[in-house]
Amino acid sequence: MSGVGIGQRPQNRRQRAIKFLWTGIWLAYLSAPVSDLLHGGHSDGVVVLGWIGLVAFVTWYFVLVFRTGRRDTTPMVLGALAVLAAQSSLLALSLGREWLVLFVYVSVASGAALPPRLARFTIPAVSALLTGIALAVPGGDAYLTSLLLPALLGGFAMTGVRELVRTTQELREARATVAQLAANEERLRLARDLHDLLGHSLSLITLKSELAGRMLPAHPDRAAQQVADIEQVSRQALVDVREAVTGYRRPRLGAELAGARDALTAAGITAELPSDPDLTDVPEESESALAWALRESVTNVVRHSGARRCTVDLVGRQTLDGPMLELTVDDDGRGAPGGTPGEGTGSGLAGLSERLAKVGGTLEAGRSRHGFRLVARAPAAPCGPDVGSGA
Numbered sequence: 360m361s362g363v364g365i366g367q368r369p370q371n372r373r374q375r376a377i378k379f380l381w382t383g384i385w386l387a388y389l390s391a392p393v394s395d396l397l398h399g400g401h402s403d404g405v406v407v408l409g410w411i412g413l414v415a416f417v418t419w420y421f422v423l424v425f426r427t428g429r430r431d432t433t434p435m436v437l438g439a440l441a442v443l444a445a446q447s448s449l450l451a452l453s454l455g456r457e458w459l460v461l462f463v464y465v466s467v468a469s470g471a472a473l474p475p476r477l478a479r480f481t482i483p484a485v486s487a488l489l490t491g492i493a494l495a496v497p498g499g500d501a502y503l504t505s506l507l508l509p510a511l512l513g514g515f516a517m518t519g520v521r522e523l524v525r526t527t528q529e530l531r532e533a534r535a536t537v538a539q540l541a542a543n544e545e546r547l548r549l550a551r552d553l554h555d556l557l558g559h560s561l562s563l564i565t566l567k568s569e570l571a572g573r574m575l576p577a578h579p580d581r582a583a584q585q586v587a588d589i590e591q592v593s594r595q596a597l598v599d600v601r602e603a604v605t606g607y608r609r610p611r612l613g614a615e616l617a618g619a620r621d622a623l624t625a626a627g628i629t630a631e632l633p634s635d636p637d638l639t640d641v642p643e644e645s646e647s648a649l650a651w652a653l654r655e656s657v658t659n660v661v662r663h664s665g666a667r668r669c670t671v672d673l674v675g676r677q678t679l680d681g682p683m684l685e686l687t688v689d690d691d692g693r694g695a696p697g698g699t700p701g702e703g704t705g706s707g708l709a710g711l712s713e714r715l716a717k718v719g720g721t722l723e724a725g726r727s728r729h730g731f732r733l734v735a736r737a738p739a740a741p742c743g744p745d746v747g748s749g750a
Contacts, residue, residue, distance in 0.1 A: 388463065405454070444462075455498075456498045457502075467514055475521070475522065478515075478517075570585050588625075626661045631670040638684075644737075656733045666693075667692075668690065671686070680738075686734070691729045693731070721736050
């Protein structure tokens with residue numbers, strides 16, 4: 360990095376040198392005091408003291424300007440400005456009108472180092488002090504006209520620069536915060552996808568492995584078929600995980616309905632599912648969210664419910680919020696662990712709530728009269744009242 364960004368502190372010698380150069384350009388206006396020391400006819404002692412005073416003034420000025428935008432305490436900055444103003448007054452009263460230009464630097468440092476609510480008072484105060492000293496110094500009134508306006512304009516211009524620095528710092532911090540939030544959201548998305556994908560696939564693999572183990576002694580051919588299914592599910596799980604990691608995974612309801620039927624049947628659960636629904640006008644985001652809801656709910660039925668029967672229904676409804684596609688999964692078992700979303704649930708139902716909320720949908724889950732029921736709703740394009748029906 361060759362330069363220094365607005366609101367950033369120099370990080371190396373090169374950046375410090377660049378900032379010093381840009382700040383030091385304005386020291387060219389000190390040519391009048393320097394010329395007075397070189398050609399003003401002062402005694403050697405006065406010249407030495409004059410040089411010491413000028414170097415001390417410039418050093419103090421650079422300290423203040425270099426700290427522009429830092430969160431220094433206001434009393435400390437006011438004290439430093441008072442010292443700077445005292446140096447200017449002493450040098451101008453002692454050495455003559457050529458030194459009145461120092462008050463312009465005091466005004467600029469005031470605008471750069473103080474918040475605007477204080478600078479709007481200190482800048483006119485410095486200008487008033489400049490006027491008083493100029494009237495007290497022989498011939499100073501001739502310099503007053505050419506110095507008073509730069510002192511006022513330069514000071515107030517620096518308040519704008521200070522606010523620009525502060526705003527830039529806040530924007531940089533906000534951008535870093537947004538980047539951190541985006542990274543956290545991506546981690547949550549990946550964790551949610553992997554939970555939904557692997558939970559379903561591993562549950563199916565476990566069931567089929569148990570079936571294969573029970574069939575192996577008496578029915579090796581049927582056990583071999585279960586092992587072949589395990590291989591197919593494993594391969595599909597690997598593909599799904601890769602797609603989830605790259606962020607392109609968009610499950611489809613039709614495919615999830617077929618997978619749900621296989622998983623429920625393999626677990627020995629009587630399944631009633633709708634036929635392949637017509638989802639032509641349904642937004643992809645809504646279909647994807649409902650497909651995740653179906654996958655998660657069926658996984659919970661297979662793994663946790665102990666159910667003997669599971670019914671899946673998919674219908675379109677007209678609501679006050681517009682047409683909605685409603686997915687219902689009803690079983691006669693114990694239900695998913697954790698009860699309802701938001702009340703101690705695991706990451707599965709909580710993740711479904713987040714997915715559906717993002718597309719403008721809702722999730723309801725809880726005990727029913729005969730078991731556990733999950734109802735997921737997502738916005739749908741206008742369609743017939745029945746997209747699908749339980750079979």
